[in-house]
Amino acid sequence: MLEARQLVKSYGSLQVLKGIDLEIRSGEIVSIVGASGAGKSTLLHLLGTLDKPDGGQLLLDGEDLTRLKDKALADFRNRKIGFIFQFHNLMPEFTALENICMPAWIGGEDRKARATELLERLGLADRATHYPGQLSGGEQQRVAVARALINAPSVVFADEPSGNLDSRNARDLHELFFQLRDELGQTFVIVTHNEELAQMADRKLEMRDGRIV
Numbered sequence: 001m002l003e004a005r006q007l008v009k010s011y012g013s014l015q016v017l018k019g020i021d022l023e024i025r026s027g028e029i030v031s032i033v034g035a036s037g038a039g040k041s042t043l044l045h046l047l048g049t050l051d052k053p054d055g056g057q058l059l060l061d062g063e064d065l066t067r068l069k070d071k072a073l074a075d076f077r078n079r080k081i082g083f084i085f086q087f088h089n090l091m092p093e094f095t096a097l098e099n100i101c102m103p104a105w106i107g108g109e110d111r112k113a114r115a116t117e118l119l120e121r122l123g124l125a126d127r128a129t130h131y132p133g134q135l136s137g138g139e140q141q142r143v144a145v146a147r148a149l150i151n152a153p154s155v156v157f158a159d160e161p162s163g164n165l166d167s168r169n170a171r172d173l174h175e176l177f178f179q180l181r182d183e184l185g186q187t188f189v190i191v192t193h194n195e196e197l198a199q200m201a202d203r204k205l206e207m208r209d210g211r212i213v
Contacts, residue, residue: 001024001025001026001060001061001154001155001187002022002023002024002047002058002059002060002154002155002187002189003022003023003024003057003058003059003060004020004021004022004023004046004047004056004057004058004059005021005056005057005058005059006019006020006021006055006056006057007019007020007022007043007046007053007055007056007057007058008020008053008054008055008056009039009042009046009051009053009054010054015210016039016042016210017039017042017043017046017053017210017211018209018210018211019056019211020043020056020211020212021212022047022205022212024155024187024189025187026154026185026187027181027185027186027187028187028188028202028203029177029178029181029187029188029190029200029201029202029203030188030189030190030201030202030203030204030205031190031191031192031197031198031200031201031203031204031205032044032189032190032191032192032204032205032206032207033191033192033193033195033198033204033205033206033207034206034207034208035208038207038208038209038210039207039209039210039211040191040207041159041191043191043207044157044159044189044191046058047157047189048077048081048083048157049065049073049076049077049081050077050083052066053066060076060080060081060154060155061080061154063076075107078103078106078107078151079107079151079153080151080153080154080155081153081154081155081156081157082103082147082148082149082150082151082153082155082156082157083148083156083157083158083159084141084144084145084148084156084157084158084159084161085144085158085159085160085161086159086160086161086163086164087164088132088140088141088143088144089144090132090140090143090144090147091132092131092132092133093131094131095128095129095130095131096119096124096127096128096129096130096131096132096135096139096143097112097115097116097119097128097129099132099143099144099147100115100118100119100143100146100147100150101115101150102147102150103147103150103151104150104151107151109151111150111151114150114152115146115150116128118146118149118150119146121183122142122143122145122146122176123142124139124142124143124146127139127143136169137164137165137166137169138165138168138169138172138173141161141162141164141165141169141173142173142176145161145173145176145180149180149184149186154187155187155188155189156186156187156188156189157188157189157190158177158188158189158190158191158192159191160191160192160193161173161190161192162174162192162194162197163192163193163194170194170197171196174194174196174197174200177190178200
């Protein structure tokens with residue numbers, strides 16, 4: 001479903017990724033681990049098209065993303081890719097329901113019914129009209145998960161999604177990923193320092209010095 005072929009990326013004279021080959025199957029949960037500076041987040045940003053490689057190919061659902069112009073790439077990203085970050089990045093002036101709907105609104109669609117369904121599925125039905133500042137850290141991160149799922153993406157990329165949560169909320173979030181995989185067939189690629197989550201994944205990939213080892 002997702003394939004990277006010889007992805008390379010440099011920042012100035014520093015080569016961060018040194019030819020990454022990777023295949024992700026639909027419905028798979030893949031964890032990416034490694035020391036700080038190994039290239040994990042850079043790889044995730046390239047796979048999620050938040051940044052562009054200096055060389056190589058990236059294919060998602062058969063589409064070569066390295067050939068798309070900026071606007072077409074942004075449209076594709078909004079429709080096909082979901083993101084979850086360590087800091088939820090919710091907009092404080094919008095309710096939980098409105099934050100979840102945001103990617104759909106950007107694409108010109110109204111998906112309040114799906115947003116409401118996701119809130120119920122994630123145990124947040126009674127939080128729909130609450131603002132982020134009225135939610136706990138675990139609740140905010142679940143809203144961010146729902147936002148990532150609103151457009152039914154092919155893949156969700158998560159960068160240290162439980163890094164800002166206590167151990168109980170982190171465990172709940174990890175279990176949620178597998179529940180969503182089992183119930184919705186959702187694909188996840190997760191960069192994490194949490195060894196428990198990394199071991200739970202279908203595959204654990206270790207990065208070192210810009211390569212998958």
